[in-house]
Amino acid sequence: MSKPIVLQVGPYPDWDQIPLDTDFEVKRLFEASDASAFLAEHGPNVKAIATRGELGADADMIEACPALELISVYGVGYDAVDLEACKARNIQVTNTPDVLTEDVADLGVAMMLCQARGMVGAEAWVRDGSWQDKGLYPLKRRVFGRKAGILGLGRIGFEVGKRLTGFGMDIAYSDIAAKDYASDWTFMEDPLALAAHSDFLFVTLAASEQTRHIVDAKLIEKVGPDGIIINISRASNIDEAALIEALETGKLGAAALDVFEREPALDPRFLKLDNVLVQPHHASGTIETRKAMGQLLRDNLTAHFAGDALLTPVL
DSSP states (O other): OOOOEEEEOSOOOHHHHHHHHHHSEEEEGGGOSSHHHHHHHHGGGOOEEEEETTTOBOHHHHHTOTTOOEEEEESSOOTTBOHHHHHHHTOEEEOOOSTTHHHHHHHHHHHHHHHHTTHHHHHHHHHTTHHHHHOSOOOOOOOTTSEEEEEOOSHHHHHHHHHHHTTTOEEEEEOSSOOGGGTTSEEOSOHHHHHHHOSEEEEOOOOOTTTTTOBOHHHHHHHOTTOEEEEOSOGGGBOHHHHHHHHHHTSSOEEEESOOTTTTSOOGGGGGOSSEEEOOSOTTOSHHHHHHHHHHHHHHHHHHHHTOOOSSBOO
């Protein structure tokens, strides 16, 4: 029996690629010199798309695959998938939640600590001889006992909050409604009130058209010149132009970012700022989590073509 044809949008590690190639007939779009021609040739026979969260599947790609039944996303975010196009054709969509939650929360807290305590600059202070020549490194701000705000208390936001309790922090959050599982933390319906409350504002909400630039100039200024914004969600949740302007002028104290618009070609102004910590979108970047993500992506593909219920459907 012939294998289902799967369009692969971006590369995966060998531990995922080998079993994917074994179980399916894989058409690797990312290796094509002419993507449009590749889609024109193979699209009519494609039954499923295997993609990554940041790559997604746009309307043109979906339209080029008239027999498409499923889009399986390697990642928790699926905002780069054209859901309206999928709904119009009853195409199912899956992602890989839960398996990356803990690692993303870990990195968010690590970024907070790294930025608040100036660890990148402190290492350079040692390596370039400044410690010996100039003496002690400039004082930074403490973390324990201060106020943390979590914008979006989903799986990742909740795990961030659990970790912050270990620092004795005053924890508040904003979401569409109060959460029963966060009764020990303060619910603030208004994101602006949350920002004004926060020494550290974690952006952990899912991305959508409704959340686009929810962290705008007004909200950023509420965090203030002593505050830090940490983004481990999606770049679209923050107005980058407003963020850069606030960092340049001192309206915001600092930022720690794992995601950027047009990444990896991020705005070069970020690289000129010494009050922003930049990371290469690797919050889920552990061997253990990436293997689990790949397994879940393949399990959803396998379940679909076996006629079984999808493990993690989003549409």
